[in-house]
Amino acid sequence: MIKARKKQKVDKFANFIDILKKAPLSRDAFVQIAGRALGEYGFDVSEIENFFALGLELFEREGHVGLATAERLLDEQEFCVVDIETTGSVRSGQIIEIGAIKLKGGEKIGHFSTLVFAPQVPPVITELTGITSAMLVGAPSLAHALCEFRRFLGQAVFVAHNVSFDFGFISTSLVSLGQPPLFNRRLCTVELARRTIESERYGLDVLKELLGIKNTHHRAYSDAISAGQILLHGFKKLPDWVHTPEDLITFSKTAPSLQLEREEIREYVEF
CATH class of the missing domain: 1.10.10 (Arc Repressor Mutant, subunit A)
Structure with a gap:
């Protein structure tokens, strides 16, 4: 229900x-x-x-x-590329790091990065991200971090690799704190990459290797930078009819996919 x-x-x-x-x-x-x-x-x-x-x-x-x-032209629009690290799912976890960069006209115009206090970080998350409980001692509260992030985000288009996760987690966290959800327009770099990059898979690690992006993986700010590079690469591959941010969002959702089919591996056994 x-x-x-x-x-x-x-x-x-x-x-x-x-x-x-x-x-x-x-x-x-x-x-x-x-x-x-x-x-x-x-x-x-x-x-x-x-x-x-x-x-x-x-x-x-x-x-x-x-x-x-x-109505706004792409070069005049602000895009905020976001990544978060969490202690688990939106039902059982909490945001422990937020990283973001703001782009306009293909140039970086701002950045945001913060750890977020949580009483405990599960060992599996520490192993994945390198973030420990000790690192979060004295970090801003979730309420303070989200307030500052929302101020940084403003009315920019919210961009993320698998945007439904990051956008949804942040919105749900805001609502749990008695705040309204995010109403920003949003764009997924997984969807954009499927329309602008030929690849069998579209995980962030795979696309970083394809595009020659070298930085830390599974840390929010570094992953936001990587998603930003994917966004900028996508800009270079857009068809002529894409003029506005809404055109871009439509293209990312509806254009034909460039995903490559996995080659079938057949073993020939000689009897």
């Missing part, structure tokens, strides 16, 4: 975004549609500034409200 309600919320928000992507709405229509989709979050949808605070950048022009990412 809980999953069904969560899916219904996602569907309402997705439908709201799809409507905005097509064309700006009159202010009255916008307020009505936004109210039906987002009224349960308890904020005044008639105040455009409230959407900015939640990460969704809108514009208001001549009595109409539209999605900024549907």
Whole structure:
């Protein structure tokens, strides 16, 4: 039942975004549609500034409200490439590190990196990331870290390798702290890589090797840098019709995949 309600919320928000992507709405229509989709979050949808605070950048022009990412050129858009390390799943774990870089016009314009306090780090996570419980002593609380990260993220497009995990984990963590979820537009570098890089697999380690990216693996800031390099590589491979961030998101989800088929290995046994 809980999953069904969560899916219904996602569907309402997705439908709201799809409507905005097509064309700006009159202010009255916008307020009505936004109210039906987002009224349960308890904020005044008639105040455009409230959407900015939640990460969704809108514009208001001549009595109409539209999605900024549907009109802005790619070079003028900020992209925030994010990675997190956690102690487990979203149900049982907690964020222990956040790393992010902000890109605009192909250039890095900012960075964010912090450990996050947790009382204990499971040995398997320490083995994977190198992060120990001792390293987190004196680190910012989850509430403080997420507040600072949200301020850094602003209205940028949220980018990550397997974006549903990072975006979903951060949003769920915010809600658990009594804060609203992220409303930022999002882009997955796994999906983008499938449309711009020929490969059998699209794990971060595989793509790093293909693109010659050499840095620490399974640390948030380093992995954010790696995902940022994949994003910039994808920019170079886009078709002519991709002009805006919304075009880019659509391309990453709908363009034909370049994934290579695994070659069948046959063993010939001579009798």
